[in-house]
Amino acid sequence: MTQQFPNGGESRLERGQRALAKIDGSAGHNVIAALADIAPDFATYIFEFPFGDIYSREGLGLREREIATIAALAAMGNAQPQLKVHIDAGLNVGLSREEIVEILMQMAVYAGFPAALNGLFAAKEVFRQRDALDA
Amino acid sequence: MTQQFPNGGESRLERGQRALAKIDGSAGHNVIAALADIAPDFATYIFEFPFGDIYSREGLGLREREIATIAALAAMGNAQPQLKVHIDAGLNVGLSREEIVEILMQMAVYAGFPAALNGLFAAKEVFRQRDALDA
Amino acid sequence: MTQQFPNGGESRLERGQRALAKIDGSAGHNVIAALADIAPDFATYIFEFPFGDIYSREGLGLREREIATIAALAAMGNAQPQLKVHIDAGLNVGLSREEIVEILMQMAVYAGFPAALNGLFAAKEVFRQRDALDA
Amino acid sequence: MTQQFPNGGESRLERGQRALAKIDGSAGHNVIAALADIAPDFATYIFEFPFGDIYSREGLGLREREIATIAALAAMGNAQPQLKVHIDAGLNVGLSREEIVEILMQMAVYAGFPAALNGLFAAKEVFRQRDALDA
């Protein structure tokens, strides 16, 4: 496996900005924009640590990383906006809709049927939004 | 992708028993044995629903299913025995130690550093137990 | 105590469909319908495991089962739609409004005052909807 | 339904002490004793609010209150000592072992199989301790 975001002299911030743009697309951009007037430093941290450090690491592919994130957010069940962003991100990095549905159904086993259901309904909304954009 | 546990006339129970044995190995067996005197029907449900139904589905590989499970259990942080079973299961179905460590480190982003740390320490113990068996 | 849903040759699916209809009424039907285009197999699992297996078991009455479910969902606090469905279900199987309010107030002790408050406000909405239907 | 702990001029503290002794027995006493050197006021609050106020209310029987508490603590999964105390309390106020096992198995639906399993193993330990005392 090659590193997803090789650091050719980039700063963590630059690498993280590039990774966030690729993975989360416009949804990630909107989150960063919404922080501008309340906590701009937190936008920097989001670029630097989750994306500049973690998602840029070798050792696990982006597809696998999004499986882990979708599973975790669906299981915890208290971060629906971020779950939707990462269902969208999963599709961006190569997961199929079927695979995402499988991940969410599996969460019934570990976090209960309501967590799985609410994850599936989040996916339904993300899929519909992408269909609307494609139409 | 082919179905992991094609059902050649098996019952859900039989298929689930076969899947649990392959995925969780002796750790799964121990859980089932511990239920015998308090809730034997629950042992049957574990065979049937998580393993006979969910893990036996097409649409997502076992390696990907264990990524999802390890991430979810580490993020929720309230089921350490099951997290250890599934770190072991992840190794059984082809995840490397490095990949498991990456999944757990990533949970710092979504569930906080303590959840990631406690997951890493669970992995450390599982790795040590496997080393002891191999020695 | 007699079994709530004796299985006279029914499949788990049929028994679960019957149990879901009795317990959750139209709210359960709506959840199943909403799954049709994204995860129809998950609708089947909902019929089969929670309702065909668990709620159909002898050993605990439906009234007691709904007390347990309302308490759990209010305490976890991350599944408001399902909490409302089960407050409604509790009324369907014989809990009084007063009893449901008592269960939710008690959750202040185990999950904090915000969890109890959000449960009470969910109940308030369910009660109002039923009053509107009765009017 | 009659009030479990009619207040014939008792203070909240006295009524709560009486209720705690009846419901939790020696386990409740041990918790109170353990608070003496670090937070004695918190012992008073435990007598007064959960037991003097909530468990003493009319409107829901003690058996039903313990169903709710056992379900909530098993579902949250982060308070095993208190779950054991309330499994014991459930037996004290008239729940059967079978009913408690049913409540815990049902939590697989709402909080996942690990939560149900850890609840069942807590019950197993409580049942064994009571058997040891009876032997």
Place this chain on the structure above:
Amino acid sequence: MTQQFPNGGESRLERGQRALAKIDGSAGHNVIAALADIAPDFATYIFEFPFGDIYSREGLGLREREIATIAALAAMGNAQPQLKVHIDAGLNVGLSREEIVEILMQMAVYAGFPAALNGLFAAKEVFRQRDALDA
């Protein structure tokens, strides 16, 4: 440190009503009013235990108590209405907007970036509402 709400012969209820009015202001009043037709006794408990007992204690200032509450509610992430009430309450008892933003950003370390983000967006809304009232 002097006691915030010295009890000159007041009942717990009266002291709690005074404390709630000072700390939560109109937001607290609205919660109490919303309980009137479903669980008026719970309104009494809110006055008595959290505000009459806990917030009225010596030993920790109100500013410190609101730091603790904001941190806890943001970390749990399943009680957004109450988080907003206490961000507002924090400003009422002397925390600056900058301090509240720092508390919420710090929660990324202990409860993950989504919990911190959702807390920051809750703060953004509270700050905007206060600006609108001041305009």
Place this chain on the structure above:
Amino acid sequence: MTQQFPNGGESRLERGQRALAKIDGSAGHNVIAALADIAPDFATYIFEFPFGDIYSREGLGLREREIATIAALAAMGNAQPQLKVHIDAGLNVGLSREEIVEILMQMAVYAGFPAALNGLFAAKEVFRQRDALDA
């Protein structure tokens, strides 16, 4: 308020190492040491993000930061080792035992009595360990 850890040309890593040593003392050192053979990069991240970035920020004092951390960890209730480390850290940066007990008791309101109790028992153990060292 002056910055706790002014950066006179230090790297984030160096500043974080200095902050961790001051705040968590030997407990922090032990965590870092335990990561050496499984996830040494995660030790670096702990120095850099929580301590080099967050705890080193101006805008909130270390005493206030530890109030927030103790409250959050006690409320979530699934990270007892880290809660103990931060109760110890709170004492290191100037919180009194009484103040820590007040924070933990207050968590009964927001996360339930079991979370508060388990936090108080964690504090009891930390206080005893410090007494043993002082003896």
